[in-house]
Amino acid sequence: MKPPNPSFAADVAASFAQQPIMELIGAELSLVELGVVEITLPYRDDLTQQHGYLHAGVITTIADSAAGYAAYSLMPAGSEVLSVEFKVNLLRPAKGETFVARAVVIKAGRTLTVVRADVFSIAANGDRELVATMQGTMMCLLPNPDGSG
Amino acid sequence: MKPPNPSFAADVAASFAQQPIMELIGAELSLVELGVVEITLPYRDDLTQQHGYLHAGVITTIADSAAGYAAYSLMPAGSEVLSVEFKVNLLRPAKGETFVARAVVIKAGRTLTVVRADVFSIAANGDRELVATMQGTMMCLLPNPDGSG
Amino acid sequence: MKPPNPSFAADVAASFAQQPIMELIGAELSLVELGVVEITLPYRDDLTQQHGYLHAGVITTIADSAAGYAAYSLMPAGSEVLSVEFKVNLLRPAKGETFVARAVVIKAGRTLTVVRADVFSIAANGDRELVATMQGTMMCLLPNPDGSG
Amino acid sequence: MKPPNPSFAADVAASFAQQPIMELIGAELSLVELGVVEITLPYRDDLTQQHGYLHAGVITTIADSAAGYAAYSLMPAGSEVLSVEFKVNLLRPAKGETFVARAVVIKAGRTLTVVRADVFSIAANGDRELVATMQGTMMCLLPNPDGSG
Numbered sequence: 242m243k244p245p246n247p248s249f250a251a252d253v254a255a256s257f258a259q260q261p262i263m264e265l266i267g268a269e270l271s272l273v274e275l276g277v278v279e280i281t282l283p284y285r286d287d288l289t290q291q292h293g294y295l296h297a298g299v300i301t302t303i304a305d306s307a308a309g310y311a312a313y314s315l316m317p318a319g320s321e322v323l324s325v326e327f328k329v330n331l332l333r334p335a336k337g338e339t340f341v342a343r344a345v346v347i348k349a350g351r352t353l354t355v356v357r358a359d360v361f362s363i364a365a366n367g368d369r370e371l372v373a374t375m376q377g378t379m380m381c382l383l384p385n386p387d388g389s390g
Numbered sequence: 391m392k393p394p395n396p397s398f399a400a401d402v403a404a405s406f407a408q409q410p411i412m413e414l415i416g417a418e419l420s421l422v423e424l425g426v427v428e429i430t431l432p433y434r435d436d437l438t439q440q441h442g443y444l445h446a447g448v449i450t451t452i453a454d455s456a457a458g459y460a461a462y463s464l465m466p467a468g469s470e471v472l473s474v475e476f477k478v479n480l481l482r483p484a485k486g487e488t489f490v491a492r493a494v495v496i497k498a499g500r501t502l503t504v505v506r507a508d509v510f511s512i513a514a515n516g517d518r519e520l521v522a523t524m525q526g527t528m529m530c531l532l533p534n535p536d537g538s539g
Numbered sequence: 540m541k542p543p544n545p546s547f548a549a550d551v552a553a554s555f556a557q558q559p560i561m562e563l564i565g566a567e568l569s570l571v572e573l574g575v576v577e578i579t580l581p582y583r584d585d586l587t588q589q590h591g592y593l594h595a596g597v598i599t600t601i602a603d604s605a606a607g608y609a610a611y612s613l614m615p616a617g618s619e620v621l622s623v624e625f626k627v628n629l630l631r632p633a634k635g636e637t638f639v640a641r642a643v644v645i646k647a648g649r650t651l652t653v654v655r656a657d658v659f660s661i662a663a664n665g666d667r668e669l670v671a672t673m674q675g676t677m678m679c680l681l682p683n684p685d686g687s688g
Numbered sequence: 689m690k691p692p693n694p695s696f697a698a699d700v701a702a703s704f705a706q707q708p709i710m711e712l713i714g715a716e717l718s719l720v721e722l723g724v725v726e727i728t729l730p731y732r733d734d735l736t737q738q739h740g741y742l743h744a745g746v747i748t749t750i751a752d753s754a755a756g757y758a759a760y761s762l763m764p765a766g767s768e769v770l771s772v773e774f775k776v777n778l779l780r781p782a783k784g785e786t787f788v789a790r791a792v793v794i795k796a797g798r799t800l801t802v803v804r805a806d807v808f809s810i811a812a813n814g815d816r817e818l819v820a821t822m823q824g825t826m827m828c829l830l831p832n833p834d835g836s837g
Contacts, residue, residue, distance in 0.1 A: 291408040298451025328477035600745025626775035
């Protein structure tokens with residue numbers, strides 16, 4: 242597929258760098274392909290809930306950004322992306338050394354794009370488990386003044 | 391209604407104090423009633439996404455904890471609560487001085503409790519706007535060894 | 540509020556009359572106000588699942604149409620409405636003599652409208668119980684040829 | 689994997705045959721494997737909404753039953769299954785000759801099972817398109833009197 246925005250990878254990276262919350266929690270952009278984005282987050286004690294697992298909101302934070310950027314990678318240059326809605330099922334306690342949110346576009350539309358994001362925990366021995374899965378909708382705000390909102 | 395756990399307010403507060411993520415983002419427990427919990431979060435630059443609004447994951451973090459504790463307030467003493475799933479609609483850009491997540495139990499069951507959480511932004515002049523709404527399911531893990539999981 | 544479409548009530552009724560599925564299941568449009576729509580469905584044995592309760596898909600059918608028309612009531616004349624997504628929590632077994640889906644717009648936007656729909660069962664003695672609740676997104680397709688899609 | 693219920697395929701078929709709504713809309717059980725169920729529905733004019741496409745509630749009806757039975761196939765003999773919640777994204781207009789809901793278990797738990805169900809339209813020429821995707825939670829009610837509820 243020819244990307245609608247040839248510089249999508251650089252644009253995703255530039256936008257990610259402008260999300261201060263990612264620095265606060267220590268998340269990094271680890272993969273950008275057309276319609277696929279991964280964000281990696283090392284475990285930290287201060288990201289947890291009362292049982293010592295990653296808080297569901299932190300899981301959602303990396304899943305939502307991965308989903309938004311997966312959608313963004315398929316949007317025309319100069320667009321903005323915003324999250325319309327998402328639904329997250331928490332499948333297992335989020336324990337592990339590292340977490341990876343992998344988002345894949347299911348259906349890209351002119352205005353709305355539907356994305357799935359899986360969040361995996363990776364143990365010290367490399368074992369990978371699915372801890373949460375998100376299904377969400379992202380919206381494209383076109384660069385021109387008639388762009389819908 | 392007679393609370394199933396007479397010390398629910400103290401137990402919610404004690405559990406909240408054990409969520410390190412709340413300290414990291416600066417969130418505080420601001421109201422605990424039977425089936426209703428509010429969490430308050432002052433705006434901070436390092437909690438935002440690329441447009442300077444609160445990141446959807448941060449909104450979800452306070453909504454999910456509020457929802458979990460609203461459910462927990464109606465559970466038997468000694469239970470644990472965990473998030474099964476939630477769905478969030480983002481309604482407006484999350485700008486404001488302060489944010490409040492207010493969760494209300496819709497249906498409390500023995501195992502599963504359904505909760506709604508609205509997140510409001512509060513402007514410097516006191517104006518209050520609904521920025522997101524969550525509908526989710528929380529699960530009760532009973533204290534006895536036969537508690538379902 | 541001044542309705543964007545002065546003939547919204549007639550337009551909702553006309554569109555509802557063009558949904559053959561409503562006739563198949565026996566559903567009727569029972570209330571149309573600005574941003575609020577109710578659909579009523581009498582119990583029938585052939586609408587049930589294996590335990591004799593209304594099938595969750597039937598509950599969703601009336602909730603989705605009520606939600607779509609609640610959104611449609613606030614759209615400009617000549618628009619089309621379509622469902623983007625919805626999430627349904629099933630709260631209690633759907634038993635009763637009659638069911639009512641009541642949808643209320645939470646946030647109306649130019650392109651997207653967020654709606655909540657509650658489905659109640661009504662017993663022979665008039666008792667009313669909430670059996671399901673939906674949170675969903677509806678999209679406006681504007682009448683002009685530049686309408687977003 | 690050894691099935692927890694050796695007669696799962698017969699039990700799914702028997703339960704499906706007891707869902708009167710399936711006969712009303714003309715849906716058939718077309719595949720039952722461990723953790724995977726498909727339901728097939730031929731297009732019919734009386735299942736549509738105002739634009740002549742399959743109503744989102746009908747799509748949900750087959751997706752929900754497929755999801756429920758995919759979960760049920762992995763439950764102990766004598767269990768009951770019920771839908772806790774589901775979220776559906778509508779991706780394309782549901783037009784076609786036949787529709788297939790294919791549900792696959794993502795995570796089977798003792799009490800809760802998370803399932804994904806994709807609904808495809810199949811055109812006269814055999815073209816297959818994804819028209820909707822569901823992410824939902826199913827609950828197991830165990831046969832013994834201490835089964836959680």
